[in-house]
Amino acid sequence: MKRKYKGEVRTITGNAAAAYGAMLCRPDVVALYPITPQTEVVEQLSRFSADGLLDAEMVEVEGENTAMNIAAAATISGGRVFTASSSWGLAFMYDALLQTAGFRAPVVMVNVNREMPGILAVSTGQQDMIGTRDAGWIQIIAEDCQEILDLVIMAYRLAEDFDIQVPVMVNYDGFYLSYLSEGVNIPAREEVDVFLAPLKEQPERPKLVPGGPLGCGTHGIEKGFVELRYKHCAAMERAKKKFDEIDRLFGESFGRSYGGQIEEYRMEDAEIALVASGSAAGTVKTVIDSKRKQGLKIGLVKLRMFRPFPSERLSRVFRGKKAIGVIDRSVCFGWNCGPIYMELRALSPEIGLIPIMSFIDGLANMDISIVHIERMIDSVYAASQGKPYQRVTWVVLEE
Amino acid sequence: MIVKKKKLPKVFDYFQDEDAFAGGISICSGCPMELLLRFMSKVLGKDIIIVGTPSCSAIVLYGQNIGSWHKLAYYGCLMTGVASSATGISRYYRKIGKDVTVVCFTGDGCAADVGFQPLSGAAERNENFIYICYDNEGYMNTGVQRSSTTPFGAKTSTTPIGVARRGNETTGKNLPFIMAMHKVSYAATATLSHLEDLAKKLIKAKEKKNEGFAYIHVFSPCPTGWGFPMDLSIEVCRMAVRTNYFPLWEAERGKFRLTRKIKKPRPLKDLVRMIRKFSHLTDEEMGMLEKEVHERYKLIEGMTRMMPLEENP
Numbered sequence: 209m210k211r212k213y214k215g216e217v218r219t220i221t222g223n224a225a226a227a228y229g230a231m232l233c234r235p236d237v238v239a240l241y242p243i244t245p246q247t248e249v250v251e252q253l254s255r256f257s258a259d260g261l262l263d264a265e266m267v268e269v270e271g272e273n274t275a276m277n278i279a280a281a282a283t284i285s286g287g288r289v290f291t292a293s294s295s296w297g298l299a300f301m302y303d304a305l306l307q308t309a310g311f312r313a314p315v316v317m318v319n320v321n322r323e324m325p326g327i328l329a330v331s332t333g334q335q336d337m338i339g340t341r342d343a344g345w346i347q348i349i350a351e352d353c354q355e356i357l358d359l360v361i362m363a364y365r366l367a368e369d370f371d372i373q374v375p376v377m378v379n380y381d382g383f384y385l386s387y388l389s390e391g392v393n394i395p396a397r398e399e400v401d402v403f404l405a406p407l408k409e410q411p412e413r414p415k416l417v418p419g420g421p422l423g424c425g426t427h428g429i430e431k432g433f434v435e436l437r438y439k440h441c442a443a444m445e446r447a448k449k450k451f452d453e454i455d456r457l458f459g460e461s462f463g464r465s466y467g468g469q470i471e472e473y474r475m476e477d478a479e480i481a482l483v484a485s486g487s488a489a490g491t492v493k494t495v496i497d498s499k500r501k502q503g504l505k506i507g508l509v510k511l512r513m514f515r516p517f518p519s520e521r522l523s524r525v526f527r528g529k530k531a532i533g534v535i536d537r538s539v540c541f542g543w544n545c546g547p548i549y550m551e552l553r554a555l556s557p558e559i560g561l562i563p564i565m566s567f568i569d570g571l572a573n574m575d576i577s578i579v580h581i582e583r584m585i586d587s588v589y590a591a592s593q594g595k596p597y598q599r600v601t602w603v604v605l606e607e
Numbered sequence: 608m609i610v611k612k613k614k615l616p617k618v619f620d621y622f623q624d625e626d627a628f629a630g631g632i633s634i635c636s637g638c639p640m641e642l643l644l645r646f647m648s649k650v651l652g653k654d655i656i657i658v659g660t661p662s663c664s665a666i667v668l669y670g671q672n673i674g675s676w677h678k679l680a681y682y683g684c685l686m687t688g689v690a691s692s693a694t695g696i697s698r699y700y701r702k703i704g705k706d707v708t709v710v711c712f713t714g715d716g717c718a719a720d721v722g723f724q725p726l727s728g729a730a731e732r733n734e735n736f737i738y739i740c741y742d743n744e745g746y747m748n749t750g751v752q753r754s755s756t757t758p759f760g761a762k763t764s765t766t767p768i769g770v771a772r773r774g775n776e777t778t779g780k781n782l783p784f785i786m787a788m789h790k791v792s793y794a795a796t797a798t799l800s801h802l803e804d805l806a807k808k809l810i811k812a813k814e815k816k817n818e819g820f821a822y823i824h825v826f827s828p829c830p831t832g833w834g835f836p837m838d839l840s841i842e843v844c845r846m847a848v849r850t851n852y853f854p855l856w857e858a859e860r861g862k863f864r865l866t867r868k869i870k871k872p873r874p875l876k877d878l879v880r881m882i883r884k885f886s887h888l889t890d891e892e893m894g895m896l897e898k899e900v901h902e903r904y905k906l907i908e909g910m911t912r913m914m915p916l917e918e919n920p
Contacts, residue, residue: 236702236703237695239695264702265699266702267698269728270727271725271728272723272730273691273724274685274688274690274694274724274725274728275691276688277684277685277692277695278692278694278698280684280688280692281658281682281693281694281695281696281699282698283695284693284696285695285696285700286699287702289695299816303687303688305686307684338654416656416682416708417656417680418656418708419653419654419679420678420680421678423670423675423683424680424681424682424684425682425684498889530883592834
């Protein structure tokens, strides 16, 4: 029995929001394998399937690697798919992850960020996402439960766009968001259908059909391969503006938009700025509001898209600022700094030679607290006044 | 004048389509795997989707550079992802209500080793596709390394003969039996010397895949890796059946039937002396290999008595 879904406002967790997002987009094949802190996504989707809300082939697989291979193959056959994982699961599907991107299979997956130095670090951290940054996937990051649901819907519009055709990974902080309950506005299925309808009007992508002479994975060598890589990179570049556009269209349809690749918070007249992503951005906004009351001209740039890196918009927003602090919930081995910081430093010629500081905080479920953020802002402000500054700060180790 | 038509062998009755592969494929002469692929495409017809991996078969299935050797739909994926990719394809087509024959074609290294988890998972879920494993008892494409189906005593490049070690020390995985014990809809062994048997099993697999997982394990000796003349491939296949080294059987949902009963099995030595990878075996080592072969045969024979599969009407 197939049931309609009319939409409602409900208090649900981040995981449930991801599951609702997926359910509303009508995937053909859903591959499921549980892992903390993602498990609830799997359970919720199975519940939808049992209740007749999700008419999809549900494959309860024996491992994440299988989940990703199923997703890629079903997509290449012409289907819409969904899968979700986290940390070690993402690592276990690494080969399939690269192949999915290599096939340009428009898979949409959710990755619930979790640390991964050993089995016991069952805690949040973006290291899993960072570890796959060069896998050829589009990576976007949500800040709260509502944004998780909205991003899953936007992800299909982005991945399956004929000009893009690149898999999309929707990230959100494990524990902080996965188990957090918030009021979420869940749209009706018809509204989502209307929003995704333009995907059906575009030219059909090549599909694997019996009797059809399509060979997949038989990537050419030498120059043919170079061309494939070139085109993939070009599609990633196009994805930036496309994501801005999809965000705007989403706003028109659902009354919520987030700024596209980055969200600029009180940046117009800001002299100094922080960069944050994920659930920590909310806390940063609160601190910025109180600092503003004290007369400090500070703003926040929330990174919503990590791959492709929003270099043009970041260059524009930071031009003329006096100092920037970047909060990273992961580390960049070999550079002893945060990865987002490192990538932002690559924009120095465009931004200008201003102090850029790396703050590593929030690893392994350590709160990026108000006190921490205030200290970061104080350091960034001092740097903007020409005082000597520390390039990298491991915030909790300096207490 | 009446022209007397030459009667074609019976196996031609099973062919649906012409050979989908081009002539002159650059693979080792005498390779039964190439014959198997051509034979399979003739019996199953063109409306199939093949899922394959990097392996000897990739040379036939991939083509070279941008040129393909065949006209079939082909999904080439990693060795870890064959059964899972086939699951994805068959599930999608099931969702849209289209009957499609998806055929996985892999070697023993993929099926028994690195791709075993997804294979076992797909078998347990009884997914609707055919999985064909051509077993050449090792990693032949990378230069003859041992796999988990390499038999006891066999010489490979990772189990060489020296003063400290003498060939493969383990007895190998009985993969077709393991797959049958997943209680899949269909599991069978076959080889290239018994073509009618192979054709029947392929057709049965195509029927049975509508009920669930169909697995065919094909004995595929490797002239290059095992060390025997390339014109003896089919003879080696035949001898493997006659010595009960590779018994031919089929199983449906855990019920077994021998499709070829050998009344007077030839001594295993007749097979072993054809193959150079066994040439170093001492009498004692030969005895251990014989014991393993005997035990495997007894296992299948026992299953056909304990859990018999009725003969076809």
